[in-house]
Amino acid sequence: MYEIWLAMNIVWEIAMGIWPALLLAALAWIALVAAALRRPGSRWAAGLGPAAMAGVAVAVAAVFAVPWLTHSSIAEMGYWVDWANLAAIALGFGAIAAAYAWPVAAMRRG
Amino acid sequence: MQPLKARAEPSAALRVDPCVDPSDCPDTSRRRWMQAMLLAPAAVAGTGRPGIARASIRTSAHIVIAGSGLGGIAVAARLGRLLDGARITIVDRKEEHNYQPGYTLVATGVWPVAKVRERNADLQPARVEWVKEMVAGFDPASNSLTTESGRRIAYDYLVVATGVHLDYAQIAGMDVSAIGSNGLASVYPSPQAAEATWQAMQAFTRTGGEALMTLPSTPLKCAGAPLKMTFMLRDRLRQAGMLEKSKITFESALGNVFSVPTVNDNVLSRWKTLGIGVEFNHRLESIDIGARRATFATADGGKLERPYDFIHVVPPMRAPDAVRDSDLASKQAPFAAGGWLEVDKSTLQHKRYPNVFGIGDVNGTPRGKTAATVKKSAPVVAHNLAEVIAGRSANLSFDGYTSCPLITREGSAMLIEFDYEGRLVPSLPMISPLQDSYFAWLMKDRMLKPAYLAVARGRV
Numbered sequence: 001m002y003e004i005w006l007a008m009n010i011v012w013e014i015a016m017g018i019w020p021a022l023l024l025a026a027l028a029w030i031a032l033v034a035a036a037l038r039r040p041g042s043r044w045a046a047g048l049g050p051a052a053m054a055g056v057a058v059a060v061a062a063v064f065a066v067p068w069l070t071h072s073s074i075a076e077m078g079y080w081v082d083w084a085n086l087a088a089i090a091l092g093f094g095a096i097a098a099a100y101a102w103p104v105a106a107m108r109r110g
Numbered sequence: 111m112q113p114l115k116a117r118a119e120p121s122a123a124l125r126v127d128p129c130v131d132p133s134d135c136p137d138t139s140r141r142r143w144m145q146a147m148l149l150a151p152a153a154v155a156g157t158g159r160p161g162i163a164r165a166s167i168r169t170s171a172h173i174v175i176a177g178s179g180l181g182g183i184a185v186a187a188r189l190g191r192l193l194d195g196a197r198i199t200i201v202d203r204k205e206e207h208n209y210q211p212g213y214t215l216v217a218t219g220v221w222p223v224a225k226v227r228e229r230n231a232d233l234q235p236a237r238v239e240w241v242k243e244m245v246a247g248f249d250p251a252s253n254s255l256t257t258e259s260g261r262r263i264a265y266d267y268l269v270v271a272t273g274v275h276l277d278y279a280q281i282a283g284m285d286v287s288a289i290g291s292n293g294l295a296s297v298y299p300s301p302q303a304a305e306a307t308w309q310a311m312q313a314f315t316r317t318g319g320e321a322l323m324t325l326p327s328t329p330l331k332c333a334g335a336p337l338k339m340t341f342m343l344r345d346r347l348r349q350a351g352m353l354e355k356s357k358i359t360f361e362s363a364l365g366n367v368f369s370v371p372t373v374n375d376n377v378l379s380r381w382k383t384l385g386i387g388v389e390f391n392h393r394l395e396s397i398d399i400g401a402r403r404a405t406f407a408t409a410d411g412g413k414l415e416r417p418y419d420f421i422h423v424v425p426p427m428r429a430p431d432a433v434r435d436s437d438l439a440s441k442q443a444p445f446a447a448g449g450w451l452e453v454d455k456s457t458l459q460h461k462r463y464p465n466v467f468g469i470g471d472v473n474g475t476p477r478g479k480t481a482a483t484v485k486k487s488a489p490v491v492a493h494n495l496a497e498v499i500a501g502r503s504a505n506l507s508f509d510g511y512t513s514c515p516l517i518t519r520e521g522s523a524m525l526i527e528f529d530y531e532g533r534l535v536p537s538l539p540m541i542s543p544l545q546d547s548y549f550a551w552l553m554k555d556r557m558l559k560p561a562y563l564a565v566a567r568g569r570v
Contacts, residue, residue, distance in 0.1 A: 067548060
C-alpha cells in the first residue's frame with residue numbers, strides 16, 4: 001500500500017513540475033472534443049478504429065523512444081520488470097494519443 | 111535536565127492520535143491507503159493535496175530543528191501536522207536546497223546542474239520560523255543552542271539534522287576549489303563541484319590514462335556514490351573509445367568497497383569483468399594536485415605514491431563541529447571517532463537527552479546516510495517526538511532502511527535496498543536487487559527527485 005501511495009505522490013510531483021503544459025494539453029483536448037461535438041455529423045463510433053490505430057502506433061513508437069529519452073536503450077531491458085514498466089509507459093502514451101485522435105477522426109468522418 | 115513530562119503541555123485538551131500501536135502507524139497502514147483514495151480525486155482536480163493529516167496533539171512546546179536539508183524539512187512538515195500549537199523553528203543559513211542524490215548524475219554528464227538546485231524557501235513548511243544562521247554550538251544541558259552570530263536559542267525539544275562535515279582537511283594538499291582542473295574530481299561538496307567533476311571526466315575521456323577512485327574508511331553519505339562514479343567513468347571511456355588507453359583502479363581504505371557483503375561481492379565480480387582494478391587498505395593521505403600524484407597510507411604503515419591522470423577524491427566524513435564538540439556526540443566506539451550523534455538506532459532518540467532526536471546523515475547509526483533513509487525515518491522521528499511531547503515513550507522503530515540505485519552504466523542500474531543488518535529488503539517482491547535494470551535507472555533518472563520532494567513536504 002505504501003508503494004502505491006508513493007507512486008501517486010511521484011506522479012503528483014511530476015505533474016506539479018509541468019502543470020502549465022498539462023493545463024494547455026487538457027484545454028487543447030477539451031477544445032477538440034467540443035469541436036467534434038458541435039460539428040454536425042461527427043461519427044464517434046467510426047472514429048474509434050482510426051483513433052485506436054493511432055494509439056497503437058504511438059505506443060509502439062514509445063517502446064523505442066522512451067528508453068532513448070531517458071538516456072537508456074531498448075538493449076538495457078534486463079528482466080520482465082523492465083519490460084512491464086516500459087509497456088505500461090508506452091500504453092499510457094498510446095492511450096493519450098488515442099484520446100486526442102478520437103475527436104479528430106470523428107470529425108473527419110463526419 | 112528537566113523530566114520530559116514537564117515539557118509536555120499538561121493540558122486537558124490533549125488529543126491523542128489513534129495511531130498508538132506502532133504496527134498501525136504511518137505509511138504501511140490501511141488508513142494511509144484510504145486517505146490516498148479519498149484525496150486522489152481532489153488532487154486530480156487540483157483542489158487539494160494528498161496526505162494532509164489532522165493535527166492531533168495540542169502543545170505549546172518549542173521545537174528547534176537544526177538543519178534544513180531533507181531530514182530537517184521533512185520532520186518539520188510532519189510535526190506541523192501532528193502537533194497543534196507547537197512553535198517550530200528551523201536553524202540553517204542555506205538559501206539553496208540541493209538535491210544531493212542527483213550529484214552523481216550531474217558529475218557524469220547525465221543531468222544539467224540546474225536539476226539539483228532548488229530554493230530552500232520553496233520547501234520550508236508553512237508556519238515554521240526560519241532562522242537563517244548556522245548552529246555554532248549545542249548545550250543540551252541547558253536545552254539551548256548558539257548560532258554563529260552568538261544568538262542563543264532555547265528549546266523544549268531538539269531535532270538534530272545538520273548532516274555531515276566533509277573533512278577534506280584530512281587529505282594534505284587537497285583544494286576543493288581546484289576540482290575540475292588537473293584531473294581532480296570529487297562529486298560530494300556541491301553542485302558546482304559535481305559539474306566541475308564532469309568537466310574533469312570529459313577531459314580525461316579525451317586522453318585516457320591512469321584513473322584513481324578513492325574511498326575513505328569513515329562512514330559515508332551515499333556510500334554508493336564512489337561506486338557509481340567508477341562504473342560511469344568506465345562507461346564514458348567505453349563510449350569515447352578510450353578503454354584500451356586507460357586504467358581504472360579503485361583505492362579503498364577498507365577491506366571492501368561496500369558494507370553489504372552480497373553487494374560488495376557482486377560489484378567486485380563486475381569490476382573484474384570490466385577490467386577495473388581494486389586495491390584494499392589504501393587510504394588517501396595526501397595529494398599533489400599540480401603534479402598529479404597521490405600518496406596512500408597502507409595497512410602495514412607504509413606509504414605508496416601513485417601518479418594519475420584523473421582522480422576521484424571521496425573525503426573522510428564526520429559530524430559537523432557543532433555536534434562533535436558538544437555533549438550530544440557519541441561517547442562510545444565506533445561512533446565517537448566521528449563525533450556522530452548518539453541516538454538509539456531504533457527510535458532515533460538521543461540516548462542521554464530524551465528531548466533530542468536525530469534525523470539523517472548526522473546520526474551515529476550503522477549504515478544508511480541517504481535520502482532513502484530520511485524517507486523512511488522522518489515519519490519515525492516525527493511520530494516518536496510527538497509521543498514524547500504527549501508524555502509517552504518513543505514507540506515506533508526504524509529498521510535502518512536505505513536504498514541505493516547503483517548505476518552500472520548509462521541507462522542501467524541496480525536497485526539495492528537494505529537495512530541496518532545489511533539484509534537486502536526490496537520494497538516490491540518482484541524487484542531483483544542485483545539485476546541490471548532499466549527500471550532502476552528510470553527511477554534514478556526520473557522518479558526519485560519527485561519522491562524526494564514528496565518526502566520534503568512530509569507526505570511520504
